[in-house]
Amino acid sequence: MRGDDxxxxxxxxxxxxxxxxxxxxxxxxxxEAVAGAGRHGLDEQQIEAxxxxxxxxxxxxxxxxxxxxxxxxxxxxPSFEPDLRQAAASRPRPPSSPASGACRGRQRPRHExxxxxxESWRAYVLEAEKPITRGERRLLAIVAAQESGDWEGAGxxxxxxxxxxxxxxxxxxxxxxxxxxxxxxxxxxxxxxAAGYSEDALLHIVSVVAHQNADSRLDIGLSAAGQSPPR
Amino acid sequence: MVDNRPMPPVYRPPHGDAAGIxxxxxxxxxxxxxxxxxxxxxxxxxxPWADRELLASTTSRTNQCFY
Numbered sequence: 001m002r003g004d005d006x007x008x009x010x011x012x013x014x015x016x017x018x019x020x021x022x023x024x025x026x027x028x029x030x031x032e033a034v035a036g037a038g039r040h041g042l043d044e045q046q047i048e049a050x051x052x053x054x055x056x057x058x059x060x061x062x063x064x065x066x067x068x069x070x071x072x073x074x075x076x077x078p079s080f081e082p083d084l085r086q087a088a089a090s091r092p093r094p095p096s097s098p099a100s101g102a103c104r105g106r107q108r109p110r111h112e113x114x115x116x117x118x119e120s121w122r123a124y125v126l127e128a129e130k131p132i133t134r135g136e137r138r139l140l141a142i143v144a145a146q147e148s149g150d151w152e153g154a155g156x157x158x159x160x161x162x163x164x165x166x167x168x169x170x171x172x173x174x175x176x177x178x179x180x181x182x183x184x185x186x187x188x189x190x191x192x193x194a195a196g197y198s199e200d201a202l203l204h205i206v207s208v209v210a211h212q213n214a215d216s217r218l219d220i221g222l223s224a225a226g227q228s229p230p231r
Numbered sequence: 232m233v234d235n236r237p238m239p240p241v242y243r244p245p246h247g248d249a250a251g252i253x254x255x256x257x258x259x260x261x262x263x264x265x266x267x268x269x270x271x272x273x274x275x276x277x278x279p280w281a282d283r284e285l286l287a288s289t290t291s292r293t294n295q296c297f298y
Contacts, residue, residue, distance in 0.1 A: 012285055019289040042282075049276035053283050056269060057290035057298075060252060064298035069251030071297050072244040082295035117272040121265040182295035203258045207266075 011040035018221070019054045025089045026220045027149030034221070035228035044225070048109050051221035052118070055214040062210035065181040066189070067203075088179045092149050106153070107222035118218070125211045131200040132208075140174045140205060141212040147178035150216035169195045174209045252298060 008016060014036040021029045037047055063069075109115045126137050138158050145154035160171075169191050177184060189202055197205065244250055249257070256263035273283070291298055 011282075015282060015286055016289045019286050020293050023290050023293040043277070045276050046278045046282070049273055049278035050282065050286055052269070052273060052276075053278070053286040054290050056273075057287045058294070059266075061291050061294040061296035061298055063255055064252060064296055065294075067255040069255050069298070072246070072250045073241065074245055080292075080297050082297065084295065086295050111272070111276050113275055114269070114272040117265075117268040121269055124262060124265050200258050203256070203262070207256075207262060 011037075011042075014040050015042075015050060018050065022051070022054050022217050022221050023058055025149075026217050027092050029220060029224045031224045031228035034225045038228065045111055047225050048111060048222065049114070051225060052109060052114060052218060054221065055218040058217050059210040059214040062177055062181045062213060063206055065184045066177055066206040066210070068184075068186060082182055084182055086180075086182060091147065091179070094146070095151055104152070104223070106156075107219045107226060109218075109222070122211065122215060125204075125208055128204070131198060132204050136170060136205075137208050139168075139170055140208040143171055143174035144178045144209045144212035145216050147175060148213055148216035148220070150220060153212075153216050153219060170205065173205065177206070177209045178213055 005013065005016065014033075018029070018033055018037060021033060034047060034051075037050065038044075042050065109118060126141060127134060128137075139160070142154050142157045142160055145151075145157060173188055173192060176188065192202055192205060248254065253263065253267075256266060
């Protein structure tokens with residue numbers, strides 16, 4: 001299913017367009033695109049939930065691809081054949097001035113149960129003290145935020161103090177899983193094992209990168225929703 | 232409202248174990264609980280299931296992922 005599929009009804013096409021853009025090129029999502037969903041009957045809470053679903057599936061797909069899980073179910077539908085050679089979108093250049101503390105603030109769902117669940121999840125993913133360190137979590141999250149075009153989020157997490165990507169397996173892993181999750185291979189995890197990370201640590205490394213990809217898209221999507229013109 | 236209908240057979244993995252995405256998180260039950268709590272919280276937002284499925288499948292398709 002693509003965002004430009006003209007066989008889709010208008011409401012579905014508006015939602016698919018948001019999903020495609022926020023997933024592949026989050027930095028290109030416009031308030032007008034989000035407003036399109038509103039014109040087809042979704043209220044503010046449903047739009048907020050839509051952006052959260054897209055963000056969550058940017059988490060789940062990365063966990064699935066990084067850990068190599070297999071399809072669980074039998075289905076009469078045609079099997080999906082992923083295009084593993086798909087090129088990733090070119091990333092935008094970072095802004096000329098570094099992200100400052102005078103930011104607009106992270107955008108979060110207003111639906112209380114959803115907000116509470118998201119913040120609880122994020123706190124655990126970023127702040128747990130084991131099996132990887134908080135410093136390693138920050139490093140992974142900064143790279144994932146950068147790859148999502150979330151420069152403000154990356155700046156709020158800190159600065160990369162490590163040398164070039166090629167010198168740090170965590171940075172290499174985070175960049176690949178963020179940019180080309182469909183290209184993940186068993187060798188990517190093997191490299192981290194060889195660097196001394198346990199199986200528990202691998203789960204957390206994957207989880208931090210996938211979560212930050214979700215969190216950056218949540219912030220970017222809700223920001224666009226907040227700026228969309230009134231219906 | 233919680234719906235206590237039995238899980239339809241089509242949602243039961245034929246291998247008889249938990250779904251792979253659950254097993255992938257099983258090394259850390261706390262991470263598993265907090266992650267899937269977000270999915271649970273989406274249930275109260277009023278977003279129709281059909282829209283939710285469309286958004287999920289389009290996102291997965293865009294990421295070239297079967298999940």
